[in-house]
Amino acid sequence: MVRELGATTRKDNMRNLRILSVDDEKNFTELLKQYFEPRGYDVDVSFDGDSALELLTRKKYDVVLLDLKMVGINGDELMRRSKELYPDMGFIFITAYCDSGKTKERLMKEGVYAYVEKPIASLKHLENLVNQAAGVNV
Amino acid sequence: MNLFRISSLIGIASNLGLTLFFLFWMKKKHSSLKWFVGFTFSATVWHFGAFVFAACPKAAYNLAFWGWKIAYMGAFFSVAFFFHFIICHLELKRQWIVALVYLFATFFSFFTWYDSSRYFLGDMHFVFDSFYWIDALKYKNPLFFIFYISFFWIVLGYGFFLLLKALKRASGTEHRKLKYLIVAVSIGWIGTNPLFLPAFRFEVYPYSNFLVALYPLFVAYVVIRHKVMDIEVVIKKTLIFTGLFAVAFGVFSGVAYLGSIWFENVIENRWIALVPSVLAIVVILRPLENFLRDITDKFLFQKKYDYKHLIKTFTEEVLTVIEFHDLVHTTVNKLTEILKLDNAMLFLYNEDGEQYQLAAAVLPKDSGKVVTALDENGAIAAYMRKRRKFFLLNGVRQQKFPPPETMKELQKLETALIIPLIVHNDNMIGVLSLGKKKSDEEFTQDDIDVLLPLAKTLSIAMSNATLFKELSKAQARAAQREKMAVIGTLSAGINHEICNPLGIARGQCEMFLLNMAEGVYKGKTQKELLAKAQEIMMKVIHETDRATLITRKLSSFAKPATGEIMDDISLGKEVKVVISLLEHDLKLENIVIKKEIPENLPNISADRKQLQEIFFNIIRNAVQSIKGSGEIFIRLSSNGKKVYVEIEDTGVGISKSELDQIFDPFFTTKDPGKGTGLGLYIVKQIIEKNNGKISVQSELKKGTTFLLTFDAI
Numbered sequence: 001m002v003r004e005l006g007a008t009t010r011k012d013n014m015r016n017l018r019i020l021s022v023d024d025e026k027n028f029t030e031l032l033k034q035y036f037e038p039r040g041y042d043v044d045v046s047f048d049g050d051s052a053l054e055l056l057t058r059k060k061y062d063v064v065l066l067d068l069k070m071v072g073i074n075g076d077e078l079m080r081r082s083k084e085l086y087p088d089m090g091f092i093f094i095t096a097y098c099d100s101g102k103t104k105e106r107l108m109k110e111g112v113y114a115y116v117e118k119p120i121a122s123l124k125h126l127e128n129l130v131n132q133a134a135g136v137n138v
Numbered sequence: 139m140n141l142f143r144i145s146s147l148i149g150i151a152s153n154l155g156l157t158l159f160f161l162f163w164m165k166k167k168h169s170s171l172k173w174f175v176g177f178t179f180s181a182t183v184w185h186f187g188a189f190v191f192a193a194c195p196k197a198a199y200n201l202a203f204w205g206w207k208i209a210y211m212g213a214f215f216s217v218a219f220f221f222h223f224i225i226c227h228l229e230l231k232r233q234w235i236v237a238l239v240y241l242f243a244t245f246f247s248f249f250t251w252y253d254s255s256r257y258f259l260g261d262m263h264f265v266f267d268s269f270y271w272i273d274a275l276k277y278k279n280p281l282f283f284i285f286y287i288s289f290f291w292i293v294l295g296y297g298f299f300l301l302l303k304a305l306k307r308a309s310g311t312e313h314r315k316l317k318y319l320i321v322a323v324s325i326g327w328i329g330t331n332p333l334f335l336p337a338f339r340f341e342v343y344p345y346s347n348f349l350v351a352l353y354p355l356f357v358a359y360v361v362i363r364h365k366v367m368d369i370e371v372v373i374k375k376t377l378i379f380t381g382l383f384a385v386a387f388g389v390f391s392g393v394a395y396l397g398s399i400w401f402e403n404v405i406e407n408r409w410i411a412l413v414p415s416v417l418a419i420v421v422i423l424r425p426l427e428n429f430l431r432d433i434t435d436k437f438l439f440q441k442k443y444d445y446k447h448l449i450k451t452f453t454e455e456v457l458t459v460i461e462f463h464d465l466v467h468t469t470v471n472k473l474t475e476i477l478k479l480d481n482a483m484l485f486l487y488n489e490d491g492e493q494y495q496l497a498a499a500v501l502p503k504d505s506g507k508v509v510t511a512l513d514e515n516g517a518i519a520a521y522m523r524k525r526r527k528f529f530l531l532n533g534v535r536q537q538k539f540p541p542p543e544t545m546k547e548l549q550k551l552e553t554a555l556i557i558p559l560i561v562h563n564d565n566m567i568g569v570l571s572l573g574k575k576k577s578d579e580e581f582t583q584d585d586i587d588v589l590l591p592l593a594k595t596l597s598i599a600m601s602n603a604t605l606f607k608e609l610s611k612a613q614a615r616a617a618q619r620e621k622m623a624v625i626g627t628l629s630a631g632i633n634h635e636i637c638n639p640l641g642i643a644r645g646q647c648e649m650f651l652l653n654m655a656e657g658v659y660k661g662k663t664q665k666e667l668l669a670k671a672q673e674i675m676m677k678v679i680h681e682t683d684r685a686t687l688i689t690r691k692l693s694s695f696a697k698p699a700t701g702e703i704m705d706d707i708s709l710g711k712e713v714k715v716v717i718s719l720l721e722h723d724l725k726l727e728n729i730v731i732k733k734e735i736p737e738n739l740p741n742i743s744a745d746r747k748q749l750q751e752i753f754f755n756i757i758r759n760a761v762q763s764i765k766g767s768g769e770i771f772i773r774l775s776s777n778g779k780k781v782y783v784e785i786e787d788t789g790v791g792i793s794k795s796e797l798d799q800i801f802d803p804f805f806t807t808k809d810p811g812k813g814t815g816l817g818l819y820i821v822k823q824i825i826e827k828n829n830g831k832i833s834v835q836s837e838l839k840k841g842t843t844f845l846l847t848f849d850a851i
Contacts, residue, residue, distance in 0.1 A: 025634065025638045025642075027638070027642050027677070027681070028642055028645075031645045031649065034649060035645070035649045035652075038653065038658045039658070069726050070726070071725050071728070072728075096636075096637035096638065117637075118637035118638060118640075119637045119638070119640040119642075119644055119645075120644070120645065122648060123645050123648050123652065124648070124652060
């Protein structure tokens, strides 16, 4: 099967993609971890901006999946600061925050790879976005 | 001494007394009183003349004739002055008739002094073996005498007719007054006519002169007793003077008498006794005068006292009432109570029904069918709207009378005084109808002078109350809109609580299916797969429950409060519901809510939704007062009888001057146009409706604490 092949291809040929999931909704980060890990991704989770920034100073990730509104440092602030560290890192916002697309537009201009609204439509689609953001051809 | 002479003497005494009394005390020159004085003076002249001719023996022919001439003058002018008095009292414009009457009176009076007038007057004949009387038939030329009698009949008859006409239209006390005046005229009439008879050689003794003599006394009695003229001051001063005199004289004589006996026995000089009596009078005179004035003020002239009371009550009790229903009822009740009215009704315009509806009334117990509404274009409403000022039913002093239909309707209402309530100089918002006073006294100009400004103020107060009622409604609507808007802005919290569970539930299911399809579960036994599926379903149930809960809370909160359903409420539970709606957003704004909610707090009786709104508003206020990060403490406690809710924030605080006003209606520190939610005035009202109290403490830059107290059940 194509999908199975895709998953194994990367497993065989490349190092695992490193994902950081930042969300104050623990069950959500848990879901992402459960989904991505069996498919050959390394997933770290963080429940707020500050601890995420701490993780980022220690280690580079291929893709950061992050929420916009968080206690402490907000999603966009987190992105700006991490871009100072890793200008080419991919960011995908997954958020329930909605304001008729203005925020999305602004974030896209700032170089966000994707902006996904909760509830997410498909985990598969998210996986594709992660791969694309990391520059992997699927 | 013949009886006619006695009647003349009485006439002189009574009329002269009255003349002097009125002249002496008449400060304000009341127009009709002036003419009444003229009348009593003329009557004095008649009686003086009559006394002179009645006192003359047969020999004193010339003096008797002189007496008659004087008597004639008095008679003519008493008729003229009395007629003028009636015209003036009825406030009629008949100046040329009055002038004509005076002209005739003057002409006849002077004509009698014309040297050969006796040929016209007739001569005198000695009657009843006592005095000379006019003999109209002596020269078979009774022309003058017929003129004389005609003058009496026509002028008094016309006055009589005018009084009757006024009587028809008047009612209540004015009606009574006029009746007395008519009786007075009749007495004058009855008293005068028999006096003409001896002139035509009918030997009827002029006893009726007694009636003529006492007739001014009767009129004076009517004038004073029924306040035909405003001579209260006169009566008051007389009473005080009489009281003072009586006491002073009493003390003087008493002390002098007792003292004289004592001093005579002791130091053999009775005149020394005058010293203590004079001293006693000097000491007690001033306080006595004050005392008498107070007494007369209070018992005879209660009005002044009532006015003070009325104005005080109105400004302090009535006009401060902002609740419309209370305002109209208090107004009507207080007016009836203080003015001691038979009835009072307040009709207010109702746009829907296009009529003035009875908003409040005090009615006598035996009142029959009550008028509950005045048609907008009905006889009364239309008339009052056109007239734009009060109408006093009993007053004949009105220049213009309403159409008979309106008059009939007003009488049906048993109105004595009707006042239109006008605001902004154009809108008649209502009609205040006051019934007659229980004392049967008429509404005086003083009453009206006090009542009109009160009615005006009342109109404004009612207009304010109406606006306030509308404002409260608008505010409640605004509060609801605000609530909905706030729910909208609770996006982070709401979306978090709805979208996350949904996303997770969906993700769990999708992941299971993808894992199956993509071989992630390869090598797992059926049992292991089933356990995995069970685990996922448990998660899905948990997440959907979460979403359901928040939706329920939201929809319950979004419904408008009615304030009508009193339940046993656990304050702790309701506070938690509100906090749960706000908590997530507050966390994102770096505001931490710290709550102390002990178990087993007593319940209270309140409207659940209103309570939620109160907490929501106070917490929202707290949030808005916090700049940057901060904390909100919510502490619940109870002493068994009361349940306390303390809501403290670390916000900017409220200044002392503002603190005094924050529960006032319309007060806000927020910029115009900013969503204000419920004003704290409404919050306070709602809390009070739910048998609670609210108080506040605050310090600038430190924060604010609201303390809510409710009765435990």
